[in-house]
Amino acid sequence: MNEAWFSGWRHVFKLDPDRHISDEALEAVCTSGTDAIIIGGSSGVTFENTVDLMARVRRYALDCALEVSTAEGAVPGFDGYFVPLVLNTGEAEWINGRQTEGLKEYGSFVPWETTAAQGYLILNAEATAAKLTGARTQLTEADVVAHVQMADRLMRLPVVYLEYSGRFGDMQLVKRAKAAAVQARVFYGGGIDGADKARQAAESAHTVVVGNAIYSDLEAALSTVAAVREAAGGTIGSK
Ligand code: 1GP
Numbered sequence: 001m002n003e004a005w006f007s008g009w010r011h012v013f014k015l016d017p018d019r020h021i022s023d024e025a026l027e028a029v030c031t032s033g034t035d036a037i038i039i040g041g042s043s044g045v046t047f048e049n050t051v052d053l054m055a056r057v058r059r060y061a062l063d064c065a066l067e068v069s070t071a072e073g074a075v076p077g078f079d080g081y082f083v084p085l086v087l088n089t090g091e092a093e094w095i096n097g098r099q100t101e102g103l104k105e106y107g108s109f110v111p112w113e114t115t116a117a118q119g120y121l122i123l124n125a126e127a128t129a130a131k132l133t134g135a136r137t138q139l140t141e142a143d144v145v146a147h148v149q150m151a152d153r154l155m156r157l158p159v160v161y162l163e164y165s166g167r168f169g170d171m172q173l174v175k176r177a178k179a180a181a182v183q184a185r186v187f188y189g190g191g192i193d194g195a196d197k198a199r200q201a202a203e204s205a206h207t208v209v210v211g212n213a214i215y216s217d218l219e220a221a222l223s224t225v226a227a228v229r230e231a232a233g234g235t236i237g238s239k
Contacts, residue, residue, distance in 0.1 A: 004158050005080050005114055006065070007185060009035040010202065011228040013221070014189065014211040017053045017073070018044030025218050030060035032225045038082070038209065040067025042128040042165075050075045067118075071102035081115040082159065086133045087147050088121050094133040118159040119151030123173075124190060127165040144173055145180045152184040162205065164190025166212065168197050174204040193217065198224035202231035 011034045015021065018041050021029075030037065037057050039050060050066065050073050057064045058077075065080035066073075074081075086094040103110070121144065122135035130137055139147070144162075151157045160181055162174050168191030178186045188201045189209030193216075201208045208228050213221035 004116060004185075006036065006063075006116065006159075006207075009063075009207050010232045011198075011225050012036045012038055012187075012207060012209045013214060014038045014040060014067075014209050015053060015057070015214065016041035016211070017046070017049035019215055021053075021214070023056070025214070026056055027060075028218060028222060029214060030057060030062060032222050033229070034062065034225050036063035036065060036079075038065050038067055039078075040069060040082075042069065042132060045069055045073040047072055047075060054078060068102070071098070071105060074102065074106055076109070079114065081111065082118045083115065084118045084120045084161070085157070086120045086122060086129075086135060087151055088123075088136050088139060088143075089133045090136065091134045116158045117155075118161045118187070119147075119155065119157040119184070120161045120163055121147055121177075122163045122165075123169060124164040124167045126167065127163065127190075129163065129165060141173060141176055144177055148177045148180040148184075148186075152181045157184055159187055160184045161187040161189065164188075167191045168193075171200050171204045174201070178205055192224055194220040195223045195227035198227040199231045202228040 013029050013034050015037055039053055063079045066078040067082045068074050122130045123137050125137040148160055151160045162177055174188050185206045187207045187209055188205035192198050192201055192210045193213050210221055210224050
């Protein structure tokens with residue numbers, strides 16, 4: 001396991017700059033005991049809405065990272081940066097095209113010590129990110145393991161992200177991905193709508209990401225923090 005700045009994260013809330021969250025809800029999320037906030041979204045992300053949300057999260061003492069999906073939305077001042085590479089697309093634009101375009105413009109400003117690539121496997125065909133990137137979501141277990149080996153062993157990416165955004169995924173597949181990863185941290189996100197699914201995800205991946213539930217059922221979203229902590233053996237922040 002790598003010792004990167006995010007290596008202790010077990011539970012993460014992901015906030016979308018393009019969606020409204022009240023001050024009260026944001027306070028509840030940021031003081032919930034979660035390890036970190038990731039700010040990111042698949043559409044409607046701008047410099048302005050990203051800065052605005054970062055400034056609001058900054059009132060609280062927890063890590064706040066940006067998932068950089070567009071060069072325009074690359075805002076300075078975060079504790080860390082993730083750059084997604086979509087591994088299961090046939091469109092090179094989403095693997096290295098947009099990333100190198102962004103680096104041509106902003107490469108000299110990148111805080112490399114706190115910037116990490118995420119190897120994304122998008123597995124829900126209905127997810128906005130899957131449609132946007134032309135992801136090949138119908139992967140067998142052998143396909144997933146091969147993608148993890150490519151990301152983890154060949155490319156030595158520090159994160160493999162199994163993304164089911166909007167739908168709860170196949171935990172057996174997630175467990176196989178985690179077992180195949182030697183140095184990468186396996187993130188899981190998608191469809192966690194309460195404690196039970198959060199626990200299952202925590203038993204399958206290193207890091208559990210909860211997004212949509214924050215907006216649809218805040219209490220259920222908050223209950224995922226303790227569920228992940230319990231599945232992790234009482235310590236959030238452990239590996
Ligand atoms: C989205 O993986 C995250 O990028 C979380 O997914 O919104 O379905 O919780 P949900």
